[in-house]
Amino acid sequence: MESSLSRLVRLLSAGFSNQAQAFDNPPLFAHILVKFRPLPQLEPGSLLLEQTYAITPSVPYRIRVLRPERREGGLIIHNQALHEEQRFWGAVDDGERRSLIQSSDLRPLEGCTYVVQELGDGFVGEVEPGCRCLVERKGATAYLVSSFELDQAGMRTVDRGHDPTTHEQLWGAQAGAFAFERTHDYSHEIPPTWLEHFAD
Amino acid sequence: MESSLSRLVRLLSAGFSNQAQAFDNPPLFAHILVKFRPLPQLEPGSLLLEQTYAITPSVPYRIRVLRPERREGGLIIHNQALHEEQRFWGAVDDGERRSLIQSSDLRPLEGCTYVVQELGDGFVGEVEPGCRCLVERKGATAYLVSSFELDQAGMRTVDRGHDPTTHEQLWGAQAGAFAFERTHDYSHEIPPTWLEHFAD
Numbered sequence: 001m002e003s004s005l006s007r008l009v010r011l012l013s014a015g016f017s018n019q020a021q022a023f024d025n026p027p028l029f030a031h032i033l034v035k036f037r038p039l040p041q042l043e044p045g046s047l048l049l050e051q052t053y054a055i056t057p058s059v060p061y062r063i064r065v066l067r068p069e070r071r072e073g074g075l076i077i078h079n080q081a082l083h084e085e086q087r088f089w090g091a092v093d094d095g096e097r098r099s100l101i102q103s104s105d106l107r108p109l110e111g112c113t114y115v116v117q118e119l120g121d122g123f124v125g126e127v128e129p130g131c132r133c134l135v136e137r138k139g140a141t142a143y144l145v146s147s148f149e150l151d152q153a154g155m156r157t158v159d160r161g162h163d164p165t166t167h168e169q170l171w172g173a174q175a176g177a178f179a180f181e182r183t184h185d186y187s188h189e190i191p192p193t194w195l196e197h198f199a200d
Numbered sequence: 201m202e203s204s205l206s207r208l209v210r211l212l213s214a215g216f217s218n219q220a221q222a223f224d225n226p227p228l229f230a231h232i233l234v235k236f237r238p239l240p241q242l243e244p245g246s247l248l249l250e251q252t253y254a255i256t257p258s259v260p261y262r263i264r265v266l267r268p269e270r271r272e273g274g275l276i277i278h279n280q281a282l283h284e285e286q287r288f289w290g291a292v293d294d295g296e297r298r299s300l301i302q303s304s305d306l307r308p309l310e311g312c313t314y315v316v317q318e319l320g321d322g323f324v325g326e327v328e329p330g331c332r333c334l335v336e337r338k339g340a341t342a343y344l345v346s347s348f349e350l351d352q353a354g355m356r357t358v359d360r361g362h363d364p365t366t367h368e369q370l371w372g373a374q375a376g377a378f379a380f381e382r383t384h385d386y387s388h389e390i391p392p393t394w395l396e397h398f399a400d
Contacts, residue, residue: 022230022253024338026261027378028371030222030230031253053222053231055255061226137226171228178227 006198008075008116008123008150009045009070012036016155017054032178033057034155035092036066037186039101042148044194045069049091050103058090068116077114077125079133080106107135122151135161139154143169148199155180206398207349208268208275208316208323209245212236215384216355217254232378233257234355235292236266236350237386239301244394248301250292258290265306268316277314277325279307279333309333312344322351335361342370355380 003009015035022031031054036047045067050060063085067078082088082105091097111132116125126147127133133144142161149156156179162170215235222231231254236247245267250260263285267278282288282305291297311332316325326347327333332343341347344362349356356379360372 023261025371026253027230027232030227031255032227051227053226053255055231055253061223140291171225 003198004075004118005045005068005070006195009038009047009190009194009198010187011122011150011152012047012066012068013038013186013190014182015186016180017183018178018180019054021076021179022054022182025040029178030181031055033183035184035186037092037098038189038191038194039065039098040191040194041099041187042101042103043067044197046151048088048092048098050090057093060089063088064109065101075116075123076128077116079109079111079112079114083107114139114148114180119149119153122149124149131164131167134164137161137171140170154182203398204275204318205245205268206395209238209247209394209398210387211322211350211352211388212247212266212268213238213386213390214382215386216380217383218378219254220378220381221379222254229378231255232380233383234380235386236382237292237298238389238391238394239265239298239396240389240391241299242301242303243267244397247309248288248316250290252262257293258294260289263288264309265301275316275323276328277316279309279312281309283307299324308363314346314348319349320351322349324349331362331364331367334364337361340370345372352382354382
């Protein structure tokens, strides 16, 4: 039977688009593309994440290397930024540049690990408690409150920024969760050695 | 001295984009284009409005013919839909098709007239009171609460839908207005005869 960790990595290894939501609700939702793609040269489970506006698919507003793993009977997802990230913009669609990403390029984002639960045939996750996942937007620091739901059909995400002192919401979900449908399947790019590793 | 009505039509006859807002706040604001362009063959003040996602500039999610005029010492803007509106999609960038729009193509949107006030060197407007400007979104009827601020620098807009019975907000901006900068000036397309008419 497939392990939970293996299933999480498989469900994540995909491309997603909220085009239907954007076009059903003009102009409330930006049209967003999200892709997660295995990086076989890195630790098992490592996935390059790029999020872009659909209008500028080669200019990600967020690029990360995520790495799901087991932790105390459950699952977490490590969240890592990239040093000089512009070097890797667009690598999610460019295998050659993707292969250049090394572990020395990664910078762990402290406090930004996702804690993941199984739910039905999918998963739900949210940033670990502690208000320590700090992000800057136009000069103001906020802590990130971020959650997702992932299943075979797609993904829903909510991101909000809160003031570290007053905990007031500074920015976030205009009109509710972003609702993504699957557009690409990259699960065949998961190396067999990872699957053996996940089965342990 | 320029009349208020003339100034309102001049400030509206323009193209607007919220690109800066969209790219400063990913992914919270869709990148939107709004254009208002004179229709000299129609009643003085008649402006074709198209609003699109920037990614699909020829597919408006809203197309209207607006017509500012004086009313009881103030200003209002008549709000009109177009019969078989697909005939005119993209006409805001196509003078030949723009010239085909006739008054018989227009359908007044009852309850959706904007009431406009001068404010500083610009204008503010909102849909008339009465909760009668009904819009449908995915099968649910809501009444539109819509407002704008317009000046030489740009335009800010807020649209919300409310339940006609409970008055609960069903959709719309929770995290703030769309903020548009001017990208095009179409005020030179205002026919001189309109300016004479506005001066009366």
